[in-house]
Amino acid sequence: MIVMEVRDLTKRFGGLVAVDHVTFQANEGEVLSIIGPNGAGKSTLFKLITSFLPRTAGRVIFQGEDITGLSAHLVARKGVVRTFQETTIFKEMSALENVVIAHHLRGRATSVGLFLNTRVARQDEAAFRDSADEILDYLGLSRVKQEEARHLPHGHLRALGIAIAMACDPKMLLLDEPFSGMNPEETDRMVEMVRGIRDRGVTILLVEHDMRAVMRLSDRIIVLNFGRKIADGTPREIQNDEAVIEAYIGREDDELGI
Amino acid sequence: MSLRVAAALVGLALHLVVVPFVFRESRYLLGVLTTASVLSLISLGVWLTFAIGRINIGQAAFALVGGYTTAILSVKLGVSFWLCLPASGLAAALVGAVIGWPILRLKGVYFAMITLTLSEAARLAALNGGTITQGATGILNIPLPGEVTVAGVVLVPAFRALNVHLAFYYLAAILLVLGLFTVTRIASCRLGWIFRSLRQDEALAASIGVNVAKYRVLAFALGCFFAGIAGAFFTVSQQSIYPSSFGVPDSVYFMLYCFLGGLSYVSGPVVGAFVLFLGFELLHGLREYQMLTYAAIMITVMLWLPNGLLSLRLPARPDMKADTA
């Protein structure tokens, strides 16, 4: 079942076309990876889908509903949540506090209710804490949950970023280079975690450079080059796709000056 | 009973009972403390904007809005002060919300500069407000607060009939306590955490579903509300208001009070306002060197205690922080 459909999504920055009429579909419960050489427009695509950048043209349809142009927080409310490429967390809060506050969307109390600390507000808070503990545990962060976020090592920070996204109870998770800067062990662990999240029923859209991880994890892969989709298929199909090979190797030649 | 709660109760007792009783005949002292209380209130408002990560040098504008609202309502329409007071707060909050919506998109120096412009623009607006604001002459002869009777019972006697200075002192004290309580409450409930998330990373906050625009305006408007109330207070205590009653230098002071008290602490602006304002008055004897010494001391504090005066005593309690790093 198709859970998200992206049609002709385009982004122009002045004369530069960063994303060029990209069209694809994501099926429910799959891991769909988006790969491509540097500058191919992958992260821009994410930002367009989650409304962190205004689109020039195109539509995004999620669960049958047109979510194009909705403001960023509403997109999250619909169930489409992204992580960030840089280690983006709330630096001065502890890991636990980071994840608790990320439950924002699940809050039932109104602003006034929060102020007055009504029963609903307190129930929310308790539920959030329990849920946060569970999420942190799942991502292996239990031991450091009281640590101030900015003191965490890199691997934990990426995990925390995912924990934050998970607290939103997403139906679709957009992971922006979650494996960057990880050694093979950390990568393996992360692959398992992402699989686990998928198994919970979350569709995953993944932007990544680490080919090993991508090949192991993905059900399908989309390849972008210069903002255009040049291939769409299973990992095996992509590995043998000529256009893809050309895109990557062609780039390499440029870099080597050959 | 924790140390904090005990300290708060002691402070409350001092502020509401001991001081007014002991100094009830000293006009000067009561006046100074009253002013300090109200300045604290305004600074608390500025603190709220610091809490969402904005530097607000426009608070004077909203104090002016509040002040003129009260002046116009009570002089031209004969509205009782007790209605003017909340009305002024609401007026200031409304203006704050309307202006805040577009300008809160800016950050850092740019936001600071545009709020600075607001302070000046408000003064000019009052100056050129024609018959409504009476321009440079201001609005004078504003009546003192009248009495409040409910079902025949006098809750608050008319100020005319009382030791006026004491009456204003109590009003200021109560307003401050209410204000401080409100801000403390906000800081420690989830609203405070939402604001904190805005300050630390707006993009991340949006990605977890926080309606960034709405909460920004909420914090800002709330800050303006405090300014409006304070403006109303000063208008009746001075019984007059002029375009120059609140201006750019005042905005800068409010900001400085917050900063020097300690932005990590809710009571920072209160401590800052009291210490600095009382300090200023204490230097009275230095006459022409008063301002100079004052400025020098302020700078010294900035150099040696960059996190504010309160950082001397207290490590910031996590749920009270308003700091950015």
Added chain:
Amino acid sequence: MNYALIALGITLIFAIMGVLNFAHGQMYVLGGFVTYYVYGVFGLNYFVALAASAVTVACVGLAFERFLFRRVLRITTREESTMLLAAGTALLLDSLGLALFGEKQRGVAPVVAGVYEIFGAFVPASRALIFVLAFGLVGALLLFIQYTRPGRALRAIAQDKETAALQGVDINRYSALGFALGAALAGLAGGLLVTVFAVNAGAGTPISIKAFIMIMIGGAGVVSGAILGAFVLGFSEALGYFFIPGSTTYLMILVGLIVFLIFRPQGIMGKPWG
């Protein structure tokens, strides 16, 4: 033209140090006072007086940079700290001016007498002189920034402090230079204009506000923006006062500015931020 001097000064400081010099107006006033004393009271040559103004204010700027800003920049964690320190310095200079010079206004007689007629308009010779001098100073400054080694160092720091440091530029020394230079410009502007308008100790704040407005219009931290902003403001003022006497003009300018900034917060030439 004089406005351009002020705008350039504050832009320089902002570009190099990232500090909004709240005290800029006060430095202008200080410059005016120094010229008043040197030229008006002691009777020395006007240009000597101007130089004295520049040097005095530059020293103040240097002192601020070295003892205050450098320290705070090092130990603070918040970005607001330097701005608040700047506000504090403004207060300091304001009160210093008050204490040293009292509240009276001081003015200086025009340096040259007579009136020129240019294109049918009567231009007092003194104003013409100021214009020429200011023009010359702005030009000299631009040349300095563009072609000399220190100038290029300043530009490098303004563009990217870290990279400049990596390239071996002594940040501390050039920050000091930048601040001193920016301050000197303010002082010179004050010295120039004291022949036309009187200065008094309290005039600092409105001038600082004008400086802010100029860089808001033109774009903070960009030299071309400063000049542009100065012209736009000068022009709007002249035009406004012509049609609408009184302070309403300024109100309209401010409101216009606020609306403008909502749509283009970085000013006309400013770099897009955040």
